[in-house]
Amino acid sequence: MTNIAIFVSGNGTNCENIIRHFDGSSDVRVVLVLSNRADAYALVRAVSLGVRTAVMDKTAFRNEESLTELMERHNVDFIVLAGFLLMIPPFLIARYPHRIVNIHPALLPKYGGKGMYGRHIHEAVKSAGETETGITIHYVSEVCDGGEIIFQARTAVTPEDTPEDIAAKVGRLEQEHYPEVIGNVVRQLV
Numbered sequence: 001m002t003n004i005a006i007f008v009s010g011n012g013t014n015c016e017n018i019i020r021h022f023d024g025s026s027d028v029r030v031v032l033v034l035s036n037r038a039d040a041y042a043l044v045r046a047v048s049l050g051v052r053t054a055v056m057d058k059t060a061f062r063n064e065e066s067l068t069e070l071m072e073r074h075n076v077d078f079i080v081l082a083g084f085l086l087m088i089p090p091f092l093i094a095r096y097p098h099r100i101v102n103i104h105p106a107l108l109p110k111y112g113g114k115g116m117y118g119r120h121i122h123e124a125v126k127s128a129g130e131t132e133t134g135i136t137i138h139y140v141s142e143v144c145d146g147g148e149i150i151f152q153a154r155t156a157v158t159p160e161d162t163p164e165d166i167a168a169k170v171g172r173l174e175q176e177h178y179p180e181v182i183g184n185v186v187r188q189l190v
Helices: 013-022 041-048 064-073 090-095 119-128 164-190
Strands: 001-007 028-035 052-057 080-081 101-102 132-139 149-156
Touching: 001 013, 001 041, 001 164, 013 028, 013 041, 013 164, 028 041, 028 164, 041 052, 041 132, 064 090, 101 164, 119 164, 132 164, 149 164
Parallel strands: 001 028, 001 080, 028 052, 080 101
Antiparallel strands: 101 132, 132 149
């Protein structure tokens, strides 16, 4: 059994989708949802689905002893970022090599890096007149959005699409692909 922790900062639609996907799985279990924000709605979603939660502010999250103890207490084998907006500290990347994945709502390397998250990405895609966008699932490295790409999925962008329309298209791709890709990556570790 591979125990997964999901790191979140916001609403938690991907978090909920991942928890539901692995509910009843014989090889993958979501054991913890960690947020850097106590008001993240993802925590409410996790509790309603019977998953333990924890909150660590930015200072606590960067404390190696505190974060490592939390991961060990829950026997975490693998970490999934789902709208988590803090950089992962180097000590955690070293402790979980090729065992931390992130989803980015654009086709990296385009529209990645500091400040490129959520609506900012979709507005940039619209402003640039892109004809397609999508999602990128990648391993986490010490470079923001710079880890090795595992999977990408694309969707068309029309001139009529608003940033909200683009966000909805990208959201559908996230819901469709992220849990499946996580499962595939985890199964390769065993």
